Amino acid sequence: MPSANKLSKREEKWVEDLEYLREQYEALHPVPFRYVSEEEFDFQLEQLKKKISKLSDNDMSFEIKKIIAGFCDTHTVANGPASVYERVFPFDVIVLGEKVYLYLYDKDYSELLEPYFLREIVAVNGVDIGYIRQKASELYYPTNFWFNKEVLSYSFYLPAFMDWVGCDHQEGYTFHILNEDDQVELVELPAVPVDGITYDCYPKDFVLPNSFLNPDANRAEYIEDERGGYVYILFSYMETGDMKAYEDFFSTATELLKEHPGCKLVIDLRKNSGGHSNVQSFAHQKALEWRELPIEKTYILTGGFMMSAAIDLRTVFKEGLDGIAVGEPTGQFFGTFGNSKDPRQVIYLPNSQISVFIADMWWPGLHPEQYTRNENSIPYEWQNTVLPDVYVSLDAKDFRQGRDSILEWVLEH
Structure with missing residues (x-):
């Protein structure tokens, strides 16, 4: 990393945030380097420091979220600053089988979105849905396919996420949606202010299970x-x-x-x-x-x-x-890190105010003696x-x- 006197004020603040994260995570987590070694964690942080000047603030928040998610501890998570959530798409998605479909939407956008209800989305701005899903999985639990199916919508509705993925190579957001004949339709869908947006509308002739x-x-x-x-x-x-x-x-x-x-x-x-x-x-x-x-x-x-x-x-x-x-x-899996405190243990990075919830205990689950454990009495990575x-x-x-x-x-x- 360049010496401190060559850093911009913005870069200095992000470096301070990353160093604070490093210090607090090791101090507060009961087993901080369970799947990712201390050396690997330090390497990831140093690599991110080198990229600060090339990344937007929102992109930095996703990169931090990705690093934390790599620990495969669903009770230790980073949440982006308010700027990540300022704009949203006025619709949700659902994964059925192995495909992604446009799902519930805001009532003010019914006329625009109803024709595409439960239609498969295969790309955004030419970026394949498989790649988008892979990037989303990096933010939550990279080794658990089933969890990532369920939480795809947590990222997908955010234009900031799409920008981080690479969809910002062109202006606006064009969704590639299949029609009834499986032909691709290019549909320009808006990114709108989050205030007042709800995801509870669907066609009147549809019966929700x-x-x-x-x-x-x-x-x-x-x-x-x-x-x-x-x-x-x-x-x-x-x-x-x-x-x-x-x-x-x-x-x-x-x-x-x-x-x-x-x-x-x-x-x-x-x-x-x-x-x-x-x-x-x-x-x-x-x-x-x-x-x-x-x-x-x-x-x-x-x-x-x-x-x-x-x-x-x-x-x-x-x-x-x-x-x-x-x-x-x-x-x-059966055993998990967890939270013994209410409210949960949380830190805020001093400049970006990104919140990071950090687990404070290990919960072995019921009948832990029945399951194979490593030398630290914690499940192996494949036990997910x-x-x-x-x-x-x-x-x-x-x-x-x-x-x-x-x-x-x-x-x-």
């Missing part, structure tokens, strides 16, 4: 069709450790199981990214109660968004109810996911018809 309605809440209901009835439990929220928040939810589920003896039980954990670990003890008690009820079979729906305490929750229901895990692999018993992915054809492919498999078996 029940499991996708209000997916961030907890609910229990009995559903019946020509194939029979089942108790459906959507368990997504674990953000509070106050058990009162879960009592009504679990009580409702218990009453439904008693009212409909012999039905299937479907526990949907696909949108559960974890939370307070003490919830699993409460869930374990309920699983033991439900075990005494006449349930035909228990199915646990899993996917790449599941991590942290949600992995233990899967274990609780699978073991307690002899459940069958159906869906896709999870976003994390928990596999389902039955592999089923969301299918675009099913989804367009308002069906959840994973739930459909359960109802047919």
Whole structure:
């Protein structure tokens, strides 16, 4: 790196931020160099220092996020400054199977976006979608394919991300979208101020699958069709450790199981990214109660968004109810770094004000003795996911018809 007296004021500030990050990360993380060595971390920071003059401030924030993500610790993450989020695309995306589709959009852009709802996006400004997805995976959990499928939308809606990827080689943003005949249409879509933008609109003739309605809440209901009835439990929220928040939810589920003896039980954990670990003890008690009820079979729906305490929750229901895990692999393995503090441990880089959340503990998960560990009693790098018993992915054809492919498999078996 050039000597300090040759650096611009801007470069000096970024160097100060990187050195502060280096110091604080090693001081605060319980096992800072788990997968990436100290030497490699230092090398990455030095290489980034050399590129400061060639990168925008937003690009610098993505580079920092990439370095932190390389530690493969989903509880240690860097978030960009406010400037990264000032402009957005007025639509979301969803990955169905292995393809990326335009999904929910802001109501003010309905006329523009409705014709492209659930149409496949194959490139942006000529940059292939595969490359875009690879760059997005570098920002979250580079070694977990399934997690990156679920969080692609966290990056995709940001023009700043597209610029970092390389889409800024031309003005504006032209999306390459396939029509019904799989022919490419070039569609210019706007980047707009973030204020007031929501992602909750879709065509009036489209029926959103029940499991996708209000997916961030907890609910229990009995559903019946020509194939029979089942108790459906959507368990997504674990953000509070106050058990009162879960009592009504679990009580409702218990009453439904008693009212409909012999039905299937479907526990949907696909949108559960974890939370307070003490919830699993409460869930374990309920699983033991439900075990005494006449349930035909228990199915646990899993996917790449599941991590942290949600992995233990899967274990609780699978073991307690002899459940069958159906869906896709999870976003994390049984053991994980985590947070023992509330609020979470966080630092702010002094100049850019980039926030970096840093894990402060190691959580071995339930039954750690069952799993292969390295000499530090931590899973190997390849131990990055928990596999389902039955592999089923969301299918675009099913989804367009308002069906959840994973739930459909359960109802047919």
